[in-house]
Amino acid sequence: MTHSLLRVGIVGGGFMGRRHAETLSRSTDFALVGVADPYSRELADAVGVPAFKTHEAMMDAGLDAVIIANPNDAHVRTTIDAHERGIAALVEKPLSTSSPAMAPLLAIENVGAPVLVGHHRRHHPSVAVAKKLLTDGAIGDVLTINGMWTARKADSYFAPDWRRAPGSGVVLINAVHDLDLFRTLFGEFRSVSAQYSSRTRGLAVPDTATVTFETESGALGTYICSDAAVSPWTWDQATEDEDAFPFRPGAACYFAAGTHGSLTFPTLEVHRHPGVEDWNHSLSAEYVAVSRGDSYTRQLAHFAQVARGEVPPAVLISDVARTMRLMDAVQESAATGLTVQVAATPA
Numbered sequence: 001m002t003h004s005l006l007r008v009g010i011v012g013g014g015f016m017g018r019r020h021a022e023t024l025s026r027s028t029d030f031a032l033v034g035v036a037d038p039y040s041r042e043l044a045d046a047v048g049v050p051a052f053k054t055h056e057a058m059m060d061a062g063l064d065a066v067i068i069a070n071p072n073d074a075h076v077r078t079t080i081d082a083h084e085r086g087i088a089a090l091v092e093k094p095l096s097t098s099s100p101a102m103a104p105l106l107a108i109e110n111v112g113a114p115v116l117v118g119h120h121r122r123h124h125p126s127v128a129v130a131k132k133l134l135t136d137g138a139i140g141d142v143l144t145i146n147g148m149w150t151a152r153k154a155d156s157y158f159a160p161d162w163r164r165a166p167g168s169g170v171v172l173i174n175a176v177h178d179l180d181l182f183r184t185l186f187g188e189f190r191s192v193s194a195q196y197s198s199r200t201r202g203l204a205v206p207d208t209a210t211v212t213f214e215t216e217s218g219a220l221g222t223y224i225c226s227d228a229a230v231s232p233w234t235w236d237q238a239t240e241d242e243d244a245f246p247f248r249p250g251a252a253c254y255f256a257a258g259t260h261g262s263l264t265f266p267t268l269e270v271h272r273h274p275g276v277e278d279w280n281h282s283l284s285a286e287y288v289a290v291s292r293g294d295s296y297t298r299q300l301a302h303f304a305q306v307a308r309g310e311v312p313p314a315v316l317i318s319d320v321a322r323t324m325r326l327m328d329a330v331q332e333s334a335a336t337g338l339t340v341q342v343a344a345t346p347a
Ligand SMILES: NC(=O)c1ccc[n+]([C@@H]2O[C@H](COP(=O)([O-])OP(=O)(O)OC[C@H]3O[C@@H](n4cnc5c(N)ncnc54)[C@H](O)[C@@H]3O)[C@@H](O)[C@H]2O)c1
Pocket: 011, 012, 013, 014, 015, 016, 017, 036, 037, 038, 039, 040, 055, 069, 070, 071, 072, 074, 092, 093, 094, 118, 120, 160, 173
């Protein structure tokens, strides 16, 4: 079936706006018709489309869809502005800086223009395969989960004020991806205990954090993140999602162990005992095949279907609200030093 091109605008012409523009340039579903950024027209000029000072002006010029890639604390307002104009929105993560701040979005989920939340990793082929392996019991009952996101960001990354201010930092920028994916793969969290450190960069936001947790199914986990530590142990280096982060083949960033085996992710290496299941007997390794395909391209193809009303968003506001409550619990635990229960429903 042939479709007319969807007129799409980008809000925020920074790193992520450029990334979306690059993906859009290869899309046969969308025509990029504008970039809105109050502080820079660089991206608009680079791709040869009109530059707008405000997202409202761009939306009022006529859009079918919008990609929202402005700073975190602007996501909710911009999404509501799109929704009020009947424009389908793909909004970057984190959806908001806290659960209370995103509450107005819950009211718009099932009415009018659709909203897809940009947890792009959920569209990566390895996620569906890993989820199926876990659901099919490939490693038995999951007992332990270990995850890492440790990479040294360039010092220049912290030049924009918003990246140094509360509402940003490695937890809300990077850990939110991993913890959202842990929910997708391993189910909901029951409780978390977190510690933050700003020792290396000395900013108002953490550069390093640990989270220990229990899932509702009873698995125990640890998660470590740092944007000041050098390692290849991040999703970004373990997948070929983003050219800006050199690919490190074979490096896993999550490790899950269960009663009958273990699974690495995104490498999908399954270890099991072929015979007697104890540590005195050999383990065999199986590498599960996964098709290639970057998450951003797949996310954008899905967004075209969402914008045309063909399918509901795969990543819903109400689903991500639970990720935001998890992030609230992490924040509260880091501030109080207490173990915090993760709320199953909005307060
Ligand atoms: N999905 C991912 O993996 C991923 C990766 C990086 C960033 N992000 C998200 O994308 C968003 C942008 O991050 P970034 O790294 O591109 O930041 P950035 O600082 O590089 O770019 C943000 C841009 O927004 C502009 N801006 C500021 N206020 C604005 C407003 N009110 N309206 C429109 N534009 C405004 C700034 O001038 C800047 O050009 C953040 O929410 C971040 O969490 C997602």
